[in-house]
Amino acid sequence: EDQVTQSPEALRLQEGESSSLNCSYTVSGLRGLFWYRQDPGKGPEFLFTLYSAGEEKEKERLKATLTKKESFLHITAPKPEDSATYLCAVQAPGAQKLVFGQGTRLTINP
């Protein structure tokens, strides 16, 4: 069974304090790994898709990386507006559905 585990569950940082969120996965093959951001009271918002080990993608202060067993979402010099829950999901080959992790709730204090 495909599984996704995210850590930590919650992370509190000071503005400007860089850190990383982890997403470990077990899947029978990997078609893609997805990162989403979810603000309170809203639906998840797509950030990145990674397809193969070694791939990296960046968007503003966020950079996502992928290995054969895990993905990291690095946040550099975060700002309070980066506060949100970050969700990771995996997609198996030939499948349309995503399996989501529980998320990491990130809080950036000014």
Add this chain to the structure above:
Amino acid sequence: DAGVIQSPRHEVTEMGQEVTLRCKPISGHDYLFWYRQTMMRGLELLIYFNNNVPIDDSGMPEDRFSAKMPNASFSTLKIQPSEPRDSAVYFCASVKQYNEQFFGPGTRLTVL
């Protein structure tokens, strides 16, 4: 495009009542997904459709839940009868094959 549209945004009902949640996917998308999100269980896939046909309903918790997609621009998720443990946020998402899923704003359901 307006994105995925869900209605109502909030629903409060009493145990035993029928609840119908509605979703309008993004035009041109050929897959539609229904999810449920709770603090305890996170985001769970309930059912998904391809070109209006249900493909996988293994996540539907029990027979009280049913979903339909009569055409490419409309889907419903129905709970009958509703129970307090059904209280959650229900999301609809649509996707054009193998691309990223776009989520709606969700319906917060409270069953008293």
